[in-house]
Structures are given as C-alpha cells and as structure tokens.
Amino acid sequence: xxxxxxxxxxxxxxxxxxxxxxxxxxxxxxxxxxxxxxxxxxxxxxxxxxxxxxxxxxxxxxxxxxxxxxxxxxxxxxxxxxxxxxxxxxxxxxxxxxxxxxxxxxxxxxxxxxxxxxxxxxxxxxxxxxxxxxxxxxxxxxxxxxxxxxxxxxxxxxxxxxxxxxxxxxxxxxxxxxxxxxxxxxxxxxxxxxxxxxxxxxxxxxxxxxxxxxxxxxxxxxxxxxxxxxxxxxxxxxxxxxxxxxxxxxxxxxxxxxxxxxxxxxxxxxxxxxxxxxxxxxxxxxxxxxxxx
Amino acid sequence: xxxxxxxxxxxxxxxxxxxxxxxxxxxxxxxxxxxxxxxxxxxxxxxxxxxxxxxxxxxxxxxxxxxxxxxxxxxxxxxxxxxxxxxxxxxxxxxxxxxxxxxxxxxxxxxxxxxxxxxxxxxxxxxxxxxxxxxxxxxxxxxxxxxxxxxxxxxxxxxxxxxxxxxxxxxxxxxxxxxxxxxxxxxxxxxxxxxxxxxxxxxxxxxxxxxxxxxxxxxxxxxxxxxxxxxxxxxxxxxxxxxxxxxxxxxxxxxxxxxxxxxxxxxxxxxxxxxxxxxxxxxxxxxxxxxxx
Numbered sequence: 270x271x272x273x274x275x276x277x278x279x280x281x282x283x284x285x286x287x288x289x290x291x292x293x294x295x296x297x298x299x300x301x302x303x304x305x306x307x308x309x310x311x312x313x314x315x316x317x318x319x320x321x322x323x324x325x326x327x328x329x330x331x332x333x334x335x336x337x338x339x340x341x342x343x344x345x346x347x348x349x350x351x352x353x354x355x356x357x358x359x360x361x362x363x364x365x366x367x368x369x370x371x372x373x374x375x376x377x378x379x380x381x382x383x384x385x386x387x388x389x390x391x392x393x394x395x396x397x398x399x400x401x402x403x404x405x406x407x408x409x410x411x412x413x414x415x416x417x418x419x420x421x422x423x424x425x426x427x428x429x430x431x432x433x434x435x436x437x438x439x440x441x442x443x444x445x446x447x448x449x450x451x452x453x454x455x456x457x458x459x460x461x462x463x464x465x466x467x468x469x470x471x472x473x474x475x476x477x478x479x480x481x482x483x484x485x486x487x488x489x490x491x492x493x494x495x496x497x498x499x500x501x502x503x504x505x506x507x508x509x510x511x512x513x514x515x516x517x518x519x520x521x522x523x524x525x526x527x528x529x530x531x532x533x534x535x536x537x538x539x540x541x542x543x544x545x546x547x548x549x550x551x552x553x554x555x556x557x558x559x560x561x562x
Numbered sequence: 563x564x565x566x567x568x569x570x571x572x573x574x575x576x577x578x579x580x581x582x583x584x585x586x587x588x589x590x591x592x593x594x595x596x597x598x599x600x601x602x603x604x605x606x607x608x609x610x611x612x613x614x615x616x617x618x619x620x621x622x623x624x625x626x627x628x629x630x631x632x633x634x635x636x637x638x639x640x641x642x643x644x645x646x647x648x649x650x651x652x653x654x655x656x657x658x659x660x661x662x663x664x665x666x667x668x669x670x671x672x673x674x675x676x677x678x679x680x681x682x683x684x685x686x687x688x689x690x691x692x693x694x695x696x697x698x699x700x701x702x703x704x705x706x707x708x709x710x711x712x713x714x715x716x717x718x719x720x721x722x723x724x725x726x727x728x729x730x731x732x733x734x735x736x737x738x739x740x741x742x743x744x745x746x747x748x749x750x751x752x753x754x755x756x757x758x759x760x761x762x763x764x765x766x767x768x769x770x771x772x773x774x775x776x777x778x779x780x781x782x783x784x785x786x787x788x789x790x791x792x793x794x795x796x797x798x799x800x801x802x803x804x805x806x807x808x809x810x811x812x813x814x815x816x817x818x819x820x821x822x823x824x825x826x827x828x829x830x831x832x833x834x835x836x837x838x839x840x841x842x843x844x845x846x847x848x849x850x851x852x853x854x855x
Contacts (some may be wrong), residue, residue, distance in 0.1 A: 396779060396781050397781075398781075398782070415781075416778075416779055416781075418779070455772075455775065455776055455779050456779065458767060458776050459767065459776050459777070459779055459780040459781075459784050460780075460781065460783055460784065462763070463763060463783060463784055463787040463788075464783065465823060466759060466763065466787070466820075467787060467842075468823075468838060468839050468842040468843070469816065469819045469820055469823055469838075469842075470755070470756060470759065470816065470819075470842075471841075471842035471843075471845050471846045472819065472838050472841050472842040472845070473815060473816060473819045474751060474752065474845075475841055475842065475845035476841070479748075480845075482748065483748055483751050483752050484752070484845075484849045484852075485709075486689060486709055486711070486748050486749065486752055487752040487753075487849065488689050488690075488691075488708075488709075488752075488753065489691070490753055490756060490757065490789075490790045491752050491753065491756055492850070492853070493786045493787070493789045493790065494756040494759070494760060494786070494787055494789070494790055495756075495846050496783075496786045496787070496846075497783045497786065497787060498842045498843060498846040499843055499846040499847045499850065500839075500843060501843070502836050502839035502840040502843050503836065505835075505839050506832050506835045506836040506839060509827060509835055510827070510830060510832055510835070513827050513830070516827060517824060517827055517828065520820060520823070520824050520827075521824075522766060523762065523763065523766060523820070524817060524820060524821075526762045526763075526765065526766045527759075527762055527813060527816070527817060527820075528817075530758060530761075530762055530813070531810065531813050531814075534802060534803070534806050534809060534810055534813075535810065537803060537806070539799050539803055542798075542799045542802055542803070543795050543796065543799040545761060545762075545765050546761050546793075546795035546798050546799060547795040548764075548765050548768055548769075549760075549761040549762075549763075549764040549765040549768065549791045550761070550764075550791060550792050550793060550794070550795050552764050552765070552767075552768035552773075552777075553764045553788050553789075553791040553792040554792045556777045556780065557785070557792065559777075560785070
C-alpha cells in the first residue's frame, strides 16, 4: 500500500517521545507541517529553536484545522484532559493516536470522551525510551528497529490504523497490532512487574537501619538490577494503577515463583536450584543474543 | 605500618580473580614469585604465557615451601578440597586466604580442616567481577577502588590479617573488616537476593506458553534488570546454599514488601505507591551519584 502524504501533524507534549517523531520526520525530508501543543511555552519555544516543530499553538481549534494526525505524547494522566480539549474541534478525517504505556485504560477513556469519533482513535505504544527526557533529548534514531504496538478495536477505522502505522514505520519502527488486553498483559510481565520489583528492593533496603552500609557494598549487579528503580515516580504510579489487574496477576505469579525458590532453599535442593538458575540463565542469554542481532 | 615484603604467593585457581591479583602485583613491580596451582594444566600454561604467573605446580608440598600467602581463588565448591590438600604442607608462617562470595561457611570449613592452623586463615571477599571469566580476562585494574571485605575471627592471627590487607591494598582495593555473619547478611541483601529475583523473573517468563511473544517485547529495562540472571548457574547454586539462612530472611522480607505493594495497588492507593516509588527512586539515584564520584 502506498503511503498517504502527511501534510499536518499535531503533537501534544513535545518531549522525548513526541519530539523524536518530529525530528525523525524532518530529517527524512517530510514536508509535513508539525505543530506542537503543550503546557510549557518555554519548552515549545525550545522545540522551535531546535527545529523540531514548525510552530507552537495554544489555540486548539486552529491547531487541529486540516490536521491529518494528532499524536498525544504527554504524560498519560493528561490524556483525558487532552481528549476533552480536542473533541469539540476534531474533524472527521483527522486520526488521533497516543503513546501511552498502557492501552485498555486509554481506549476506555477515548471511547467515553470521543463517542462516535472513537473510530478515529488508534491506541499506540512505542517501546522506546531513554535515560533522558524532554525535547532536548529527542533524536532521529530513537525508533529505529524498535517495536511500536497499535491496539485497534473492532470499531477502529482501518484507514486510521494504516495512517498511524505509516507514521511509525516512517520513523523506522516495527509495528505490531494486538488487542489492548494482550498488550497490557505482555507489558505487565516484561516491563511493569520488573519496575515494581526494582522499586520494592531499593525501598526495602533504604528503609533499614543499616541502609548506608548496605548501599556501600552494593556493586555492579545491584546497579543494573535497580537502574529502573530510578524511574519517574508519578509515571510509574500512573502506569501501575492503569494496569492494575494485569499487574496484580503478575505479582501473584511472581510470589508463587519466589515461594517455590524458597522451598528449594529450605530443603537444600541444589539440583532444583541449579535447574531453575540454568533455565533462567539460558533463556536470558539466548534472548540477549537475539536482541543483539 | 610498613608493608611486609611479599616473596612468594601461591594462587589456587588462576582465573579472572586470581589472575588479576597476579597481574596487578607484576605490573606494580613486585619481585614476588607467583606460583599457580589448578585443575587445568592448559589454563596454567596460558597464565605462564601471558606472564601472569611465574610457574605452575602440581606438587603442593613444593608449591607451599616458603610461601608467604596462599590465595584460594577457585570455584567455592573446591575450597574444602583445596584446604585438605594444603593442610599437610602448610608451614606455620604461611597465611591462607580466599576470595569466596560467602564467608560463614568458608570459615566453618577452614576451622574444621585446618584445626590449630585456623589462626593462619583469613576469609576474604573481593567485590569485583566482570562479564568475562578465565585468566585471559585478568587485568591490572580490576580491584582499583573496589571493596574487599576480610572476616577475621577472634582466633585469627593479627599479622596474617595485616598481610592479606596489604595484598589487596597493593591491588588498589579498599579493605574493610567485619564479622562473617555481618558480611553474609549484607551480601544476601545487595547481591544474592537480586540475583535470585532476576533468575526467578526470567524463569517465570520462560516457562509460559507465550514466552516467545513476551521476550519479543522485552526492552532495555528488562535487559538491565535481568543481566544478572545470565550468571553462572553452578556458582549461584553454591552461593545460595552457602548463604541459605541470610538469604531466606531476605526473601521473606522481600515477600512482605511485595505484599504491601500489592495491597496499595488493590486499594488504588496512589499516594502510597507514589511515596514508595519516590523513596526508592531518590535512594537509587543518590546511590548512583555517590558511586560515580
């Protein structure tokens, strides 16, 4: 299928995620007009100065006029506010998409707010990020070979899905479609649970009387294991609550796994411990090899 | 106190750990004779070819003659065998030390095997390692600014402790002394538990019907969190069993922390989740800043 020409893209939240989409399109020679909308006029001005966006707008009606795609890339908690703000000005041929880490909650919210225009909404999740945030961290290679998941529903307009797919493919990403529930289950397991486990470990250690001594002897294994515990508290509160059901299932499954491990230790079952560690080690190293390719 | 001259060092297990001690001493201009003892004559020959050690020996009586220090740096499971092998040839003025990750078990074993000569044994644990292993990975900077913990007992000869302290200080390490139980408690929390948590997560995911799909969407957070799950299964079986008591306490404390976290989620307690994530995130980032200095 031939790509449809993108003439106007409106980005709500021009930070690392939205700014990298804009920068990538510009670098690829796209002639699309890119308009930024955001809470901070200072960071929008920075985005203009860096030639990430063409213009900034605080007038939503004007911003949405003739827009092909609206990309919501602001902190997830703002999604309902943004959807409410755009609803009165949303033209029938404009596609709306987002970049949030959870999808069932976003779809429910979009359905409620957009009503009949929910057909124009395509849930999206680019699996990319970096230590840094903000538009100054935006780069044209953030999405190359990264996964982007789209979660269309039976209601979603197929052309809208195609437009969003092309947007991300033009950024170099591999686009996959799946139901929102499947997405949320997968990311509860491979992203949200590990974040919670890392937060829990650091909090457990930090709360002890000998915390300073413990941290003093923590080394490189601890450093890597807990890197994600340095993540943004608000963001992870929002993700945890948004994906509560899947996450609770994951925590329960993990607690069961820990109980099994504990039993092996209690019974001095070296064979069972070795078998578990070997399965994990083989799976981890095979995964790393595949990822490196 | 003036350093005592090291004339002869015998290393059992010339791999990354033992080989790096030897290389560092040689690079610093030490005139000590360095003798390697090991199971693989091939890797000992490599160590000679790389000028890491001066000679290899399979005659323990000969190797131990006039030895100032014997460093046991072989896989921990071999420690009893090695102690039994050196016992008949151990001179009164030779100090024996090790490099194992757990200390209470090593001290108990050394006490049992060495008997009255247990006073000459100093438990040690260099907190250093690398992705690679083997003598070819040995480097002269492995221990620079790294922690080495020594665990002398009331029985231990003070001069023996001083000799081992000097050995590690000459490698650039920061040497700390503490009781073996304190050591094992600290490393259960900041090293052994994180390893078990990472193994458990990967094993849990790898055992599922949709494992391939899950691994397919795992990204950089998962990569760092699970890096230590790629560690050596035998080594971690041995460490887990050797430090069983402290590790079981840690697993129980962690399960309690997870239950608290689960309750916060079940009650949609965003404030409590945010507070926990913020405590963890602040502690993690402060730790990382201190470590970078």
